[in-house]
Amino acid sequence: MPSGPPMDSVLFMTGTSPIGILARPFPKCSIFKPSTAISIAHMIQTPHFDKMHETVPPLRPQGWSGLGAPLYIKIAVLGGLLVWFFHIEIAKTVQRWMSDPSWSHGFLIPLFSLYFLHQNRHKIFEIKAKPSWFFGLGSLILLLIVYWLNTVQFKFSYAESLLFIAAIGATVLFVGGWALLKLTWLPIAFLFFAVPLPGRLYTQLTLPLQGLAAQVSAVVLNAIPELEATLSGVVIDVLYRGVPLEPSLQVAEACSGMRLLMAFVALGVAMAYLHQRPLWQRFILLLSTVPIAILCNVIRVLVTALIYIFWDPQYAQGIYHDLLGILMLPLAFSFYGGLAWLMSNLFVEDAEPSEDVIVVRRTESKMSGERV
Template sequence: MTSSAPSRPVPPEAASPAAALSTWLEVTPRAAWIAGSVFAAGYLLTFWDFLRNQAVQAVTQPSDWGHTLLIPAISGYFVWLKRDQLLAEPFRPSWWGIAVFVLGMAIYMLSAFGPPAVQHHNVRGLGAAVALLGGALAIFGLRSFRFLWFPWAYWLVFGQTISERLLSRVTERLQDWSAIGADILMNTFGIDVERVGNVLTIHFSDGTSHPLNVAEACSGMRTLMAFLAIGVAMAALGLSTWWQRAALVIAGIPISLFVNILRVTSLGLLSIIDPNMSAGEFHSMVGLVWLVPAFLLFLGAMWVIRNLVIDEPGTGGAS
């Protein structure tokens, strides 16, 4: 009569090859940050052409796309806010990250050498963003995605110039409303204005007139992206529930419209002093100045949204 020897417990790390490999691949935060720095240097070299073109567009069109220069810093700040959660556990590099990185490189190469239909700045931006995400997952592991997805998505959406073909479908309608609003507002101020489509013609007392093309003078409607970027950042930092954040982001559309009505009106008033003030560099400066009241309007909207519902102590409201 034989008896089998009692089975010994299997160590957790030997339960499966995948688990053992995952444990073996654990890296310290210091090693991960060193690897991340090396990857960042290689990333800049690889995608330098896209990054340089994006910077050039932001510098040459500051009133429309200057905000894209700040988006990487804001995304980095979002990552910094999550540093404690990121460092709470050892990093486990993921092979899936390499696959995502290869996908991003494929998209980028397709946009550079593929059919003309995909040779597009925004397609290159998508490829660069996917490659960046893949590199982050490969170094910091899949767990890091919980904390990195929002900064990454914020940079993808707001950190690059949106083509006229995509943006014009939205801005054309907003330009119409801006022209109507500016027409009403300037007539309220007693200014003799005639509107034909998107063209406002200001008639002066000496019998001369000056046309103000809202489709051109209000190219700042493209700052809709800047207003939305401000709204998303403020919602993420200053509001706690999903509906409050969504409401503030949606509020960016009427705020953008209202500020641009004021912007066109101010250009019309300045053209009375000097018609050249409604064009050129001065026109661009006016667009940047109006970002300040837009920010203040966002602060006011956030205060209203935050105080719409006040949780009583002990009611278990969202925090």
């Protein structure tokens, strides 16, 4: 009778193996003979097999952490070249942020983009890096050529800012491929809120906002006893107890609400991105930023008119006027937060089960099926 381990150990080894890569059930079929099982057990128990099993690393996708210093040097060089190539446009944009109060929020936009990247840092460093030479480098070279032609021939400053942001996206695609661009496209696109609009386009957007604020204010003032408001464009002539008030109220460009609209829409996009909500709720919250900003500006114009009529005209202009405009941002956030709370409490959706819960449910379902 051949020597070897007892039959119990043979049966155990032909059932399951708890050692190393063989730790999974083996089918108990006729092809696994006792002699085969004994030879497998002898191989597993040898020191050579244990050493081989310990030295072979698992196969994993190569992420950013495994690429070493050359990749970071490449990113630093490309980033430096990009800043050098667009340094004139960057300086003009920063100067506009400093000199124009309508775009003073531009300093905050890059900080929000960096925060978005920080939130996704784990996913970014775990992706498999596959640089895109054709689309990434090709589009980057094309954008640089278009930028050079624009600076020499067309000189459209707004296009230069847009080309800079697009070049950032092309650089990301070139360095990390489509997987990296998929995780970073929103922080890059968010930089568009920091680009000042052209003067003509800005005026075309502010005129309807001025007219809307003036119309609503005139309607509300006419509803107040002993007040009569006559609207002429964006100028409101007011009669109080039959006496005309001089000078007339004018909804200037600074009262159009464009500054509040741009800042609040940018913050609305940030909050919709950071909130863990269903996609449709994020979309509604994002769309609500425009009417909320317009409503807050109408309230501002109306309050300014009431202060001018019933209190003291000096408190309706200057620093007090600017302070009232600043207070509209917390009011807009209050409306936004109220809408978010309303949707959270009216539309309660079942949360998706975790992986542990799914495994437990599958096990219970399998066991119940076996009992049947």
